[in-house]
Amino acid sequence: MKKLISAPETVVADALRGLALAHPGVRVDHERRIVYRAEPKDYGTVALVSGGGSGHEPLHTGYVGFGMLDAAVAGEVFTSPTPDQIHAATIAVERGAGVLHIVKNYTGDVMNFEMAAELAQAARIDVRAVVVADDVAVADSLYTAGRRGTGTTVLLEKIVGAAAEQGHDLDTVHALAARIAASGRSMGIALSGATVPAAGSPTFELADDEIEWGVGIHGEPGRERQPLAPMPELAERLVGPLVADALPAGDxxxxxxxxxxxxxxxxYGMLAEVAALLEAVGVRLARVVVGETITALDMAGCLLTVLPVDAELLAYWDAPVETPAMRWGR
Amino acid sequence: MKKLISAPETVVADALRGLALAHPGVRVDHERRIVYRAEPKDYGTVALVSGGGSGHEPLHTGYVGFGMLDAAVAGEVFTSPTPDQIHAATIAVERGAGVLHIVKNYTGDVMNFEMAAELAQAARIDVRAVVVADDVAVADSLYTAGRRGTGTTVLLEKIVGAAAEQGHDLDTVHALAARIAASGRSMGIALSGATVPAAGSPTFELADDEIEWGVGIHGEPGRERQPLAPMPELAERLVGPLVADALPAGDxxxxxxxxxxxxxxxxYGMLAEVAALLEAVGVRLARVVVGETITALDMAGCLLTVLPVDAELLAYWDAPVETPAMRWGR
Structure with a gap:
């Protein structure tokens, strides 16, 4: 294993120290491994809490700030945060208008967020949850009943974050989140496995001419191993399953x-290929994000997410945001 | 070679197509491989042109836009752009107040930017150049007489871009650029080589327990091969040479x-270690940038850049910017 780390057991704590140093806009509870906004929201607004296993940075810790999350809870690498952590974050950010939990569909995450929600509800905090299950690759997976939750989570945190910032109530914010979770779709391919520091070896090994088609963000198996191919073919393998999943035309x-x-x-090269295929089926690229927004440690490969949008969603998308990983506009 | 590419010879053109699709704020001349702002600057302001070999993205194409560059010229992977390309960009962005060329110190880049400047001067355009030579690793290198130009280039493009945007004249902008080029310092380490698509194999091979200390951004040799070590030791190997190069205390x-x-x-973990070492010698982290800002294709490793600043430079740093890779403020 060849990594920039001090020791496998300190990777998450070390990264949180660096995050706190780099971004004065967030405040880190190092003991509980929770990242908060430095300036909390006004009383009477809905708060958003997300989190999950570490190793997907900038998700979720990099999306805490004005216009996105109020808190992100960091688990160990590829391991769900505990109900206690999530509960502490929920109580801390609650501002009298309820809290939305944004959860990626992995069995551990769903269970622990549910337990935290029950604890908070016992304390009379109104908590709702949205579970993102957008990965069209497989029906069930290694750590998941149902589809896995991947890239749509990023887009949801941005759009719903804007709605919460503008003062909409919990019913409205929750309904918006549910609508996005139901309409975003993702598909990924890997050219290499990811190496979890505590394990020391890759989650899987691929031959020099092999890809994992439909890989999960923890290295879960996809649909099948396939030969590596030039990019236009790889783009087809990303876009094809989304279209086959009844992806609608439009923005x-x-x-x-x-x-x-x-x-x-x-x-960027892959985006050009993907864009041509999407446009051919009537999907217009209203907005584009390219870069590392949701990752799987040191895995080589990419994840394509397509979220159909209307003018309302685009207005939320274009609203100001100020987080470690995303800043918008002037 | 395992990459998301169509063919080695189309990598740069494909990436520019994707860049154009993703970012409506830039306009791409695909024939000449020049990236321009979609909305040119006002007449009477100094224009900034940079460029170099591709494979360092987001440098330089991702830094075109309001508050940074007016144009970036893309060479083939790890290959200087031609004088004709640079000249075309220079003429296109000139607004009656002169043009600053921002050049990383590699022999080919320096020569081709000089030839382009001569062509522009023959057309009565006032062109000055600043050459960044900030890499303290080695005195001379594979493609360079003198120190190599690396990370300070990014910070220079941001700060000088703000000064040009605010309407300062060419003398002032050039002097500011020269001051930054003279005071920024960088040092890098690699855990793997980079694979140039046309070559098909890594620029160098390291054993599983080896790093290249002081590596260049094209895989040029550094000071020496050293054993991999836990992060605190690696951080010392990054910070030590900067301090030994008379890095001043202060912001x-x-x-x-x-x-x-x-x-x-x-x-982020490495940043925490580096920050502690810098603070121990009196360097205060006034601003921090963590992420992929200057890269070497698929090389594993990192590059540390430290630029001493005063209130004037910080004000330029904090000024609004809107480019594919960097956005500031609300």
């Missing part, structure tokens, strides 16, 4: 995230 | 860039 936000070890020059 | 902008294949979770 969409398209996100192409590197999974941790794929350089930007490759991502 | 600084600190940038830690991944070289293409190092995930954010590792970079």
């Amino acid at each position: 969409a936000i398209v996100m192409l995230s590197g999974l941790g070890a794929t350089p930007l020059i490759e991502l | 600084a902008i600190v940038m830690l860039s991944g070289l293409g294949a190092t995930p954010l979770i590792e970079l």
